[in-house]
Amino acid sequence: MTRLVRPHLVALGLILTLCGGISLGLDALTINKRIKSDVEYLASDELEGRGLSTKGIEKAAGFIRDQFKQLGLASGTSDGSYFQYFDVWLSSRLLKDKTSMRITGPKDSVEKLTLGEDYQPLAYGGNGTFDAPIVFAGYGITSEEHGYDDYKDLDVEGKVVLVIRREPQQTDPESVFDGDELTEHASILTKMRNAHGRRAAALLLVSDPTTTPDVDDDSLVPVDYLGFKSPLSMPMAQISRKTVEKLLAQTPLKGLKEVEKAIDKDLKPRSVPLTGLGAEGSFAFERVKARVPNVIGVLEGKGPKADETIVVGAHFDHLGYGGMGSLAPKKTREIHNGADDNASGTACLIELARATAQRGVPPRRVVFIAFCGEERGLLGSRHYTKKDPIFSLDGTVAMMNFDMVGRLDEDKLTVFGTGSAKQFDEMVERLNGPRKFSLKKITGGTGASDHTSFYVAGIPVLHFFTGSHRDYHRPSDDADKINVVGIRRIADYADAILQELLEMKERPEYVKLKDEDPHAGMDISSTGPRPYLGTLPDYEDEVDGCLLNGVQPGSPAQKAGLKEGDIITAIDGKPVHTVREYATRLYRCKPGATVTITIKRGEEKKDLEVKLGSRGG
Ligand SMILES: [Zn+2]
Known part of the structure; x- marks a missing residue:
């Protein structure tokens, strides 16, 4: 593979020069080198799979903070540490x-x-x-x-x-x-x-x-x-x-x-x-908790829109030594390096910070956030949006997110949220013109990464993803399988989008999408139509059952009367104890079938008849 890189680069450089589309600077080889070294470091065994209770996650956070500092980004937290700490419940210990x-x-x-x-x-x-x-x-x-x-x-x-x-x-x-x-x-x-x-x-x-x-x-x-x-x-x-x-x-x-x-x-x-x-x-049990940080660096803007914010994010945590979330066939302790998930997105985030900082003072504020706790259920981005939004969410005009952008293959790039603001579809298409990605556009702004936390908070989002693969959440997600040039090209594309977002006269107009399929583009089911209900489950999963954060407008769930706060406890009489069990049960139903969903609403128990929709195929 390495041998192929050089001719490919030359050709790419030529195309970009001809079209004048490049925005990260012309020194592609230097950028590639940096991205490669960032990914290799973040996905090295020394960082222990960036598990929440490891020394490795502290090293990763420190590394990102140092990069932000070097680039001239200010600390996003008032104590100057760049670290926004929050608690994660890791396990329970018997006393x-x-x-x-x-x-x-x-x-x-x-x-x-x-x-x-x-x-x-x-x-x-x-x-x-x-x-x-x-x-x-x-x-x-x-x-x-x-x-x-x-x-x-x-x-x-x-x-x-x-x-x-x-x-x-x-x-x-x-x-x-x-x-x-x-x-x-x-x-x-x-x-x-x-x-x-x-x-x-x-x-x-x-x-x-x-x-x-x-x-x-x-x-x-x-x-x-x-x-x-x-x-x-x-x-x-x-x-x-x-x-x-x-x-x-x-x-x-x-x-x-x-x-x-x-x-x-x-x-x-x-x-x-x-x-x-x-x-x-x-x-008697005691909760074992870890205090982990989001790493936040800021470029303050100047001018009439200086108080408007654009958030650029990527999670930097991964699964550590396996356990919860791991898909490894053997449940032995093994480092899950997470090169694609999400050293790739973190490297991309750092490059975007560099390009933006080098360009001088922007017209809007840019907040770069490396999120922690994503693998445990978007905990870092939820903490930022729900508990401690350092910069007002009302004033946050857009959010860009990168999660698994290291496996670009045949130029296929999935962009989520192209329908989350009125301007996005046209902009995403136009800026892709000279870059020639084979784009898969998903209009919806929700999915299994941190952009979801922002979209549900009413903020337009764009999320970049190069697709799932056999090494996903396994110890084999290693740096040598990363398409480094691919990451640079995605960073270049995202940088062009970010520049346009910074310069736009009016802020992007948020669109609350109806009837959205939260699994679109996630390759969860490989073939055939899937049953569709239209719920937004709470992945934090601390209740018995599946707690809903909301339902999609116009979806079968909404038509049947399901609401935010409902806890689904059974489907067709079969018990549901966890979000995962909910998903399994739902996917065993036939698309179009009428099923009985049992819910708990406060103290009340209810059975609701739902005619399932159908998706994909
Ligand atoms: Zn991820």
Whole structure:
């Protein structure tokens, strides 16, 4: 590939010279060198994948700040640090000295359980204490569809509920529970929700004998098995087979294998209070947080429009050593270098800052922001727009964003937001003229990057993207796969757009788009039409269900009466606990089908009929 660069450059230089379109300066080779070195540094192992809790993210932030300083940009924060800090909730840590559990038996007998051996609290249930009789509730399943209810005639309010993991008849191909496949009733989340809805004091889970036939092979899941946030807040723990077998031996149930066999045989629940047995416990977690910065540099403008702002942004964080957000097939700790995502956009941002600064004092203010926390749900840009917009959002006339611009292939460039202001489509086309990108224009101003935070705040946006690829969110997103010349060409194009935005007499006129497809251009589904609902989910995901930040005007969601603040808890009766689950369920529906969406609105629960639209194909 390297050999191809030179002739390509010569040809490009010729074209640009002839058309007079270049705006970053003629020294393309120098610019290429800088971009290459920026990407290589940001995506080097030394920066540890720019994970939020690493030293690498501090180094990256420091590097960007130093670049901004050298270019003569002023600090965007009043303390002169260039750093706008905010807190990110990274994980939950079990406080071992504040966590305990005991089983109380007949005649005041007490057995203290050993943490990590006899029981393991799950962060998903959050903090809490309990002291109540134990009720055995079979698999903890209530399913009308399967005519099966472990809670039939059972009152568990205020009780500690003990349930078996997974579901009955797991190995039976004829099972009503989807043959030998698992249904969602097997999921701990469904069991948790069921017990929580019945106001249980705590939920205890035990491995099913089918999956764990040998009591000695039982292993307890890690504390963060279901994630580290606790939307339902009800103490929850896995307890060992050994502990449970001891308990059941004192009851007519005898043992778990016996219970499993009996239920498998006739699908009749075997739920029963464990008379005389109780559990008391106290689980305590603490939030592990990180303080991370957006890096903000400013070029103040001069003249009548000096108080109007244009934001140019790119996120500089990535996935660190993997974990949440990683698509690596193996869940081992491995540095995710994120060369395309988003060292490429960061390098582009720095070049734009350089070109703009070299041109002297602009007629409008330009605020360059390297966002942090994007990979965790646009946290940095949300912090800036919702909590601490340093420069008034009303006075912010446009935002440009770069996320994954390092894989330019066959000149294909996707630009989002071309319909987010009246002037954008024409401008984007015209300035592309001499540059000859094969443009894919997406009118919508929302999508999976930081421009979304600005668009929903009423600001016209343009977002640049060279497309998804096999290395996306994997450890193989490395610097040697980056099209450096491509980044320079995109920076050159964006620079021309930025110059025009700076000079425009009137500010771009914001367009609130109707019926927008938030997944347009994202290559989420490769072929065929997709079902379309038209929701704007909240990717911060701290509730049980999928919280909506809004719905697209004119969309099926709006027609059905869905609103901002609604929490989607089920689609066609199938539970939705997270944004991801929501997306999965939705994409399994047929385009054009009528489905029932269950929502929580305040304390109210509602079922809404929605006729889905269709997109793509
Ligand atoms: Zn990204």
